[in-house]
Amino acid sequence: LAKATNPKAKTVKDAMQVDGSELKGMYDRDEQLPAGDPMEGKTVGVKKIVDLAVAIEGIKNNTGTHAAGVIIAPEPLDHILPVQPSKDGIVQTGYPPHDVTEVLSLLKMDFLGLRNLTTIYKTVDLIKKEQGIDLAINDIPLDDKPVYDMLMTGDTDGVFQLESQGMKNLVKRLKPDVFEDLGALVALFRPGPLDSGMVTDFVERKHGRQEISYAHPLLEPVLKDTYGTIVYQEQIMQVFQVLADYSLGQADMVRRMMGKKKVDEMEKQKSKFIERSAQHGMSSKDAEALFNQILAFASYCFNRSHSAAYAFVAYQTAYLKCHYPVEYLSALLSSVSSDQDKTQLYIEEAQKKGIKVLPPDINHSQSTFTPDNGNIRFGLASIKQVGEAVIEEIIKEREANGPFKSIYDYCKRLDSKCSNKKTLEGLIKAGAFANIEKSRKQLMDNIDYITATASKEAKAKESGQGSLFDLLGDTSEIEEAKFRLSGSDEEYDQRQIQNFEKEFLGFYVTSHPLATIRDKLPFLMTHKISEVMPLPNDKLVTICGLITATRQIPTKKDPTKFIRFVTVEDLSGKIDLIAFNGKIQEYGQYLEPEQRVIISGKVSKRGDDEAPVILIDNVKTVDNSNIFTVELKDDLKYEELVFLKNILCEYQGSDPVMLKVKDDYGMSKILAASMFWVESSNDLVNRLKRSFTDRVDITVKSMDCKEEPCEKISA
Secondary structure, three states, X not given: OHHHOOOOOOOHHHXXXXXXXXXXXXXXXXXXXXXXXXXXXXXXXXXXXXXXXXXHOOOOOOOOOOOOEEEEXXXXXXXXXXXXXXXXXOEEEOOOHHHHHHHOOOEEXXXXXXXXXXXXXXXXXXXXXXXXXXXXXXXXXXXXXXXXXXXXXXXXXXXXXXXXXXXXXXXXXXXXXOXXXXXXXXXXXXXXXXXXXXXXXXXXXXXXXXXXXXXXXXXXXXXXXXXXXXXXXXXXXXHHHHHHOOOHHHHHHHHHHXXXXXXXXXXXXXXXXXXXXXXOOOOHHHHHXXXXXXXXXXXXXXXXXXXXXXXXXXXXXXXXXXXXXXXXHHHHHHHOOOOHHHHHHHHHHHHHOOOXXXXXXXXXXXXXXXXXXXXXXXXXXXXXXOOHHHHHHHXXXXXXXXXXXXXXXXXXXXXXXXXXXXXXXXXXXXXXXXXXXXXXHHHHHOHHHHHHHXXXXXHHHHHOOOOHHHHHOOOHHHHHHHXXXXXXXXXXXXXXXXXXXXXXXXXXXXXXXXXHHHHHHHHHOOOOHHHOOOOOOOOEEEEEEEEEEEEEEEOOOOOOXXXXXXXXXXXXXXXXXXXXXXXXXXXXXXXXXXXXXXXXXXXXXXXXXXXXXXXXXXXXXXXXXXXXXEEEOOOOOHHHHHHHHHHHHHOEEEEOEEEEEEEOXXXXXXXXXXXXXXXXXXXXXXXXXXXHHHHEEEEEXXXXXXXXXXXXXXX
16 A cells, blocks of 8 residues: 555655556545455455545654753643643643644743753852852953953863864954853854855954945944854844844844745835835845845844853853862862763863872872862762762761871771672772772782781671770770781882773873873874864874774674674774774784774764764884984075985874974974875885985884974965
8 A cells, every 4th residue: 555655755745646556546546455364355445545545644743842941821831721741740731842832832941951050050150169269250350351362272172062073263363352252152053044145244344354335334233242243143133123124123133034034925015125224224135145144144044142141151161260270160060070081081181281180098088179289180970880979978977077198097997888889999099098908909919818818807897806905095096006018119100000990980191101201292193183074075084092992793694704793992082993804914014902093094983973983094003103303404495405305204193293494593393294204124124314414313212202293284
């Protein structure tokens, strides 16, 4: 029966109205179709099936709940609307929002919960606690120059609405220096304005590179703040008010018509607009052009009050980041603690600002991230295997009776749930005892002895038993003297400590495997991992990071061939990569956990909202990479520079090429474009020395060398 339906018909009713259609013929003849078990010989008529289908077509088979919509009425809602209880017992209505607001004239408001508001209030509390300052966050000046200076550089990680790479680029282009610019950024950074070219007009007009003009002098007060461009819905309404003498209500009706593309209604308004604008001295041609311009903008113009509200939150977060970075980033990290990528991004942001992110500490950590003498301290809740009840007990005991002096003191003062093997392992390996004990390794080697001692202390406390010395006073020093950890107090090596921190905190804290090349990372990659998300399909990128996980499976078509999934992280985040069989054979030895690698490949994603992956094309380990430096002692002629370029191209590889050149200030270092990077070799060094004799110096150094990085300029 379905095959007899015209595929172009959107409904069963439409399909029945097509003369000569197979379905209509079957319906008119009421053909009988088999029903149920064929052995029973039962049938059902086409007419009955189609009539039933038409009757139920369009009925909703499930309901969704508006994310934030709340209906407000002057009397109980069940007097006005059909309502039903949700699974949670909340009263809901099945009426569409359009009918509620426009047909029944009820007020519907959207109450959006923002994590950022919690972060702001948490920051204000931390500022009061740490600095004794009562910051009235809603009364901060909106013209603070340091805030705008920070934003102009694209330093917007952690700033509400301004964090994405695309928005960062727009912020750097626009260089906002007044609050109105922030509202415009929120309104403009959407597909419609970006695709229309109006964003470019806005930027160029702000910086005086494009003339600001108005279709009529009356429009200057309306459009002055947005440099002559129509950005907001309210501006559309004002244009109709001042040029065509519409009332506010009439102007709002026009705005809604435009947004919903009611063509017939808009044509009527067009002639009225042209006629009334003529009374203010505007020609029919100019009025029609303005109306068409408004019509084009109306479908994506933003609500100004909405923009202003979001811009205010954006400004508040920027203000806190600029003036109270430790408190703000502490609150921000606490708010995203369940999002590993975001946490890693903000840890890097803190480190870029010279703020150390310290590991958890049994005597200094609270539950979440907190300021600690100008730095940020990990919270105990970040440690795997340490439960909320344990954390509450630790903080409660510490506040009541002072800091813990040793792991023995910890075990003696807290009950057994805080000293079981699993909890102690998490605390030890995460470094929580590092400031009161010498060695994590010694603690782990003695963990059975420690837990046995803790159990013994707990039982003695529960039974009320004590020793003869208890009658004489404090016996803690005598008892602790009996507590002896066996073995050496030698610590784990740095790599093992890094692995423990990664395992139990999810991050490298005291040091990172990429730390030795942190300054050189910008010269080894085209993009940070956090910058890959907005890139288009097939974009060629080079990333540098640490492999944290791999998984290999056979292909469906050929079980003898494989696909390897690789997870790589840098200081900004992590990403998944895919190596197909040929690349596995070529680079498989490098695609293993704990390898520091430089990987080139193409971005691939199924949808715009899906996390991208990188299809691996080329792999090189950092340990096998070098910095190839060419110092030009004399000015080379153009022909000689071309010759140098050609030689470099013959030895193409993944080692960055640094050029040292003389300028008015001495010697400057310039990074050559990646197409001129080389595979370092004695043959290349000798070739250059033969070609340029003593006019160039060549040095080849490993990535771990301490040489200062150069200025990142592609040459």
